[in-house]
Amino acid sequence: xxxxxxxxxxxxxxxxxxxxxxxxxxxxxxxxxxxxxxxxxxxxxxxxxxxxxxxxxxxxxxxxxxxxxxxxxxxxxxxxxxxxxxxxxxxxxxxxxxxxxxxxxxxxxxxxxxxxxxxxxxxxxxxxxxxxxxxxxxxxxxxxxxxxxxxxxxxxxxxxxxxxxxxxxxxxxxxxxxxxxxxxxxxxxxxxxxxxxxxxxxxxxxxxxxxxxxxxxxxxxxxxxxxxxxxxxxxxxxxxxxxxxxxxxxxxxxxxxxxxxxxxxxxxxxxxxxxxxxxxxxxxxxxxxxxxxxxxxxxxxxxxxxxxxxxxxxxxxxxxxxxxxxxxxxxxxxxxxxxxxxxxxxxxxxxxxxx
Amino acid sequence: xxxxxxxxxxxxxxxxxxxxxxxxxxxxxxxxxxxxxxxxxxxxxxxxxxxxxxxxxxxxxxxxxxxxxxxxxxxxxxxxxxxxxxxxxxxxxxxxxxxxxxxxxxxxxxxxxxxxxxxxxxxxxxxxxxxxxxxxxxxxxxxxxxxxxxxxxxxxxxxxxxxxxxxxxxxxxxxxxxxxxxxxxxxxxxxxxxxxxxxxxxxxxxxxxxxxxxxxxxxxxxxxxxxxxxxxxxxxxxxxxxxxxxxxxxxxxxxxxxxxxxxxxxxxxxxxxxxxxxxxxxxxxxxxxxxxxxxxxxxxxxxxxxxxxxxxxxxxxxxxxxxxxxxxxxxxxxxxxxxxxxxxxxxxxxxxxxx
Numbered sequence: 001x002x003x004x005x006x007x008x009x010x011x012x013x014x015x016x017x018x019x020x021x022x023x024x025x026x027x028x029x030x031x032x033x034x035x036x037x038x039x040x041x042x043x044x045x046x047x048x049x050x051x052x053x054x055x056x057x058x059x060x061x062x063x064x065x066x067x068x069x070x071x072x073x074x075x076x077x078x079x080x081x082x083x084x085x086x087x088x089x090x091x092x093x094x095x096x097x098x099x100x101x102x103x104x105x106x107x108x109x110x111x112x113x114x115x116x117x118x119x120x121x122x123x124x125x126x127x128x129x130x131x132x133x134x135x136x137x138x139x140x141x142x143x144x145x146x147x148x149x150x151x152x153x154x155x156x157x158x159x160x161x162x163x164x165x166x167x168x169x170x171x172x173x174x175x176x177x178x179x180x181x182x183x184x185x186x187x188x189x190x191x192x193x194x195x196x197x198x199x200x201x202x203x204x205x206x207x208x209x210x211x212x213x214x215x216x217x218x219x220x221x222x223x224x225x226x227x228x229x230x231x232x233x234x235x236x237x238x239x240x241x242x243x244x245x246x247x248x249x250x251x252x253x254x255x256x257x258x259x260x261x262x263x264x265x266x267x268x269x270x271x272x273x274x275x276x277x278x279x280x281x282x283x284x285x286x287x288x289x290x291x292x293x294x295x296x297x298x299x300x301x302x303x304x305x306x307x308x309x310x311x312x313x314x315x316x317x318x319x320x321x322x323x324x325x326x327x328x329x330x331x332x333x334x335x336x337x338x339x340x341x342x343x344x345x346x347x348x349x350x351x352x353x354x355x
Numbered sequence: 356x357x358x359x360x361x362x363x364x365x366x367x368x369x370x371x372x373x374x375x376x377x378x379x380x381x382x383x384x385x386x387x388x389x390x391x392x393x394x395x396x397x398x399x400x401x402x403x404x405x406x407x408x409x410x411x412x413x414x415x416x417x418x419x420x421x422x423x424x425x426x427x428x429x430x431x432x433x434x435x436x437x438x439x440x441x442x443x444x445x446x447x448x449x450x451x452x453x454x455x456x457x458x459x460x461x462x463x464x465x466x467x468x469x470x471x472x473x474x475x476x477x478x479x480x481x482x483x484x485x486x487x488x489x490x491x492x493x494x495x496x497x498x499x500x501x502x503x504x505x506x507x508x509x510x511x512x513x514x515x516x517x518x519x520x521x522x523x524x525x526x527x528x529x530x531x532x533x534x535x536x537x538x539x540x541x542x543x544x545x546x547x548x549x550x551x552x553x554x555x556x557x558x559x560x561x562x563x564x565x566x567x568x569x570x571x572x573x574x575x576x577x578x579x580x581x582x583x584x585x586x587x588x589x590x591x592x593x594x595x596x597x598x599x600x601x602x603x604x605x606x607x608x609x610x611x612x613x614x615x616x617x618x619x620x621x622x623x624x625x626x627x628x629x630x631x632x633x634x635x636x637x638x639x640x641x642x643x644x645x646x647x648x649x650x651x652x653x654x655x656x657x658x659x660x661x662x663x664x665x666x667x668x669x670x671x672x673x674x675x676x677x678x679x680x681x682x683x684x685x686x687x688x689x690x691x692x693x694x695x696x697x698x699x700x701x702x703x704x705x706x707x708x709x710x
Binding site: 028029030031033037055057058059060061062063066067068069070071072074076104105106107140142144146147150151152153154155156163165167182184185186187188189190191192193198199200201202203204205206207208210225226227228236 | 383384385386388392410412413414415416417418421422423424425426427429431459460461462495497499501502505506507508509510511518520522537539540541542543544545546547548553554555556557558559560561562563565580581582583591
């Protein structure tokens with residue numbers, strides 16, 4: 001191993017690379033990781049120096065608080081390679097700020113810009129061969145933080161580990177997505193942690209999603225837990241509904257994640273004159289629109305799939321098929337967003353950051 | 356190490372014991388662990404043979420699902436030693452069944468009775484020297500399960516680890532407990548995971564509890580997330596309110612944990628002619644009772660502290676002090692329950708199981 005000592009981040013290089021063993025044409029999302037990972041520990045009230053080292057399992061105590069009390073947050077991001085072999089990040093500051101908002105809500109320490117942003121740049125620069133050119137190719141980036149302090153008393157940990165791991169990804173195609181509108185299970189509580197990208201928000205969705213799968217649906221559209229009358233999110237994505245030529249998406253709240261794809265799509269729609277409303281879509285409104293033909297599209301928006309069109313939904317055991325339309329807003333704004341991300345269109349918003 | 360191969364559980368004994376280094380008179384709750392732990396892995400659709408081995412950190416992949424999606428559940432239990440040096444468990448079947456209910460809700464595999472119950476008996480038998488006699492002494496038991504499968508795609512893991520770790524405990528005294536009635540933050544959603552003993556339910560409480568601590572209060576009494584008008588739980592415990600001579604506790608629901616201490620206290624109250632109602636206590640009702648003097652007691656109920664009396668509460672920034680009373684129901688039923696647990700009173704319910 002070659003030890004490189006920069007001023008801010010120690011780098012311990014892997015002796016060899018796994019890259020030649022990877023079939024980049026056939027990648028399962030999130031299952032292959034690059035040669036290195038970034039690790040930065042928090043103890044005695046402060047962050048230690050980050051280190052980039054070979055990707056490998058690490059030792060942790062069975063009583064670590066993350067296992068018992070769920071102090072765990074993450075972000076999802078992507079790096080893209082353009083035709084000139086330059087590597088780009090998409091709005092990393094947004095992920096950085098949201099990560100720290102999640103940290104506060106989960107009583108975890110905020111990370112510094114040096115650790116999060118410089119850490120990202122340093123490890124992605126080291127792994128730039130893993131970022132492949134071409135439509136739909138990207139390097140999925142997973143910054144996360146877990147409570148590693150030991151002890152089974154239910155209070156916040158005093159020790160944490162921040163890590164960045166990287167996974168090469170192809171374009172994420174979920175197939176035809178049919179959804180069920182939730183009328184019993186919920187994703188988030190008023191005054192809960194739904195707006196945080198906290199691990200605990202996800203595991204709670206698995207069982208209701210499994211029930212939906214068993215009925216032939218791929219995802220659940222979550223509704224407000226108190227009345228189940230308002231659409232909130234679609235699976236792990238924000239949700240957009242198009243009625244006639246207006247796009248509508250739920251406003252962010254303490255139950256709804258402030259999605260970066262969501263806000264970018266809103267900006268593109270506004271720039272290009274697509275009418276967009278940030279307000280609650282009522283289930284009743286959706287049903288009326290489905291019946292009278294004004295419901296044109298529903299889609300999820302998130303980092304992994306960018307935009308995930310929904311072909312139909314079930315509500316109270318009645319199935320509603322969405323029309324097949326030309327001039328899909330979903331396709332149009334997905335295309336515009338990904339062209340910015342791959343540097344094939346002008347970045348009028350100043351979203352892209354070069355590594 | 357001596358390898359003992361039973362038919363059901365492999366035992367790898369520690370070469371030495373830490374027991375002589377432990378100051379049993381001065382234990383911080385949940386911070387010291389015994390010499391051994393039980394580990395049982397689930398993969399390829401089935402549970403492997405459990406093994407009891409020296410307590411130590413273990414290796415885990417950075418992409419393990421527990422870190423990213425929060426599939427993690429646990430139980431809290433205690434073992435007690437009576438005057439004849441026999442060691443007893445309290446209602447272990449209740450923990451076993453609740454653990455599997457939690458597993459289902461979090462899309463995790465159920466464990467078998469052989470793994471959970473026989474595992475408990477075998478490891479506690481091995482560690483019986485760690486169970487100390489005397490009032491308030493116990494061995495706190497933490498069975499838990501985490502998702503150890505790797506991969507950062509948001510779906511259920513295919514690999515899990517069930518573990519049992521043990522921590523000697525003294526009587527848990529929280530000091531004078533003043534609480535705030537939640538009017539913004541919440542613990543659980545309708546149709547959420549509040550009834551599961553899932554890790555994610557706990558981390559979400561830390562920040563609101565920290566805010567309460569900063570105002571001089573030790574805990575939060577959670578209310579329903581939709582209206583904040585009904586009392587639900589106190590910190591990580593179930594909550595009981597005594598108005599005149601009636602005890603009232605919220606009914607179990609998908610927002611409220613089916614506490615084993617809670618149900619045992621209800622059974623004792625019923626046996627001994629204390630009037631008990633399982634219904635929602637309204638915040639308004641609490642305030643009226645506090646003002647007219649009919650509010651006599653509020654207390655939390657849970658495994659760690661058994662019963663935790665509350666001396667006062669704040670609601671909408673007004674502080675209400677509870678009266679100092681003789682003939683406290685909290686003290687009375689705590690005393691009755693702990694006498695059963697320490698085999699100092701007849702176990703009329705058949706709750707105790709000998710190791």
